[in-house]
Amino acid sequence: MHSPPLRQPPANWRTWLSRRRGRVLAGAAIALAGLLLLLRDGALLLADLPPPARMALVGGCWAAAATAAGTLPILLSHNFSQRSYDAALGLGGGIMLAATSFSLVLPALAASRAGGAGAIDASLTVGGGILLGMALVMLLGHLVQSDRVLQDANARAPQAMTRAWLFVAAVAIHNLPEGVAIGVGYGGVDAAKAHTLATGIAIQDIPEGLVVALALRAVGYGRAFSALLGAVSGLVEPLGAVAGALLIEASTAFLPWGLAGAAGAMLYVICHDVVPEAQRHGHCNTAAGSLVVGFIVMMVLDTALS
Incomplete structure (x- = not known):
């Protein structure tokens, strides 16, 4: 039967x-x-909240607003070329890479040395923090398989909407290290460096919001719904920023580990998600060139203007 x-x-x-x-x-x-x-x-x-956490909250909100701003092309344009999409991804990856180097790893080494560690001990501490940050994001990534939840877009509407929210949850997990990095910056790095880091992450979040909205749009979701969920994916960043600032406020001993952990998490996201996705459609030169440009932009922001 x-x-x-x-x-x-x-x-x-x-x-x-x-x-x-x-x-x-x-x-x-x-x-x-x-x-x-x-x-x-x-x-x-x-x-x-203590002042550093308040400043971190503002920085996290700016990053979330940048993610929302990145979804606007979905509402305003009918077509968005794949090459432009890959270039935006590469640009964001370069900004994240420079922020990891100049705003997180170098300050983590300096903080460890300021705490009394020798050169070798400081390097090992930062290396251990990078590994821990990477491991945390890998663990969180296993909770939601973002590469599977958007498959079978023709299923019934309630199931399709559930998969859309699962996809947003997966992206939010990857946004969490950026928010924590902002909070750790305001909790322990000087204000100018923290502002630069928050600015760089916000710039990077613009193409990231577009990426989420485009992915949802590509599998059949409506224009407004895709933009809405793209904006929602960035709301975890203010929460992560406050958590990072409060962690450093509790004890400055966490500062090298917090900075290095945020660096490791961001490095993993760059290598595992941003770069492969930017080159997946064959626009390797465009993506690589945009990554270099993004790296230079963030390097200038972090070294010449702070």
Whole structure:
């Protein structure tokens, strides 16, 4: 006996929402009430934060806003060339690479030496922190397999929306080290260096937001929905920034490890995600040239203007 065929999915997610308008409105009302409570609690918490954590929160919010800004081309343009997409990825990768070198690894070595470590001990400490940061992101990455959750886009709408949120969760895991790096910078590095690091990460987040929105758009999600989830993927950065700043505020002994851990996490993301994705469609020269340009831009920001 054959099982009955599944009901055909709606043409798009707007149709699916319109058929469940009552449930959607009730859920929206509950979500709005929860958001208002979170905003109230957040305002109370913000008043109690130490100054470095407050500055880190602002830097993290700028990074999240840059991620949201990166999704705007999805709303404004019907076509976005693959070469431009790969160039934007390469540019972001270069910025992250320079930020890792000049804003994280070198300050981590200096902080370790300032804490009394010798040259060899400082190098080993920073190397260990880099490995720990890489291992943490690898562990978190196993929680959500982002390369699988966008497959089979023709499944029923509720399942497709679930996969979309899983994809955003996977991207948010990769954004977390950037937020932590901002927070660690404000917690222990001088303010000028921290501002430069936050600026570089925010610049890098613009193409990153575009990447998320384009990936969702490519498998059939609506323009507005893709842009919305692309913006949501950056909201983890303010949380990571505050956590990083509070960690360093608790003890300056964590500073070399925090800086090195953020560097290791970002290095892993560059090697595992950014560079392979930028070169996957054959535009290797474009991606590599953009990466070098991004590296130079961040190097100038970090060494000449700070």
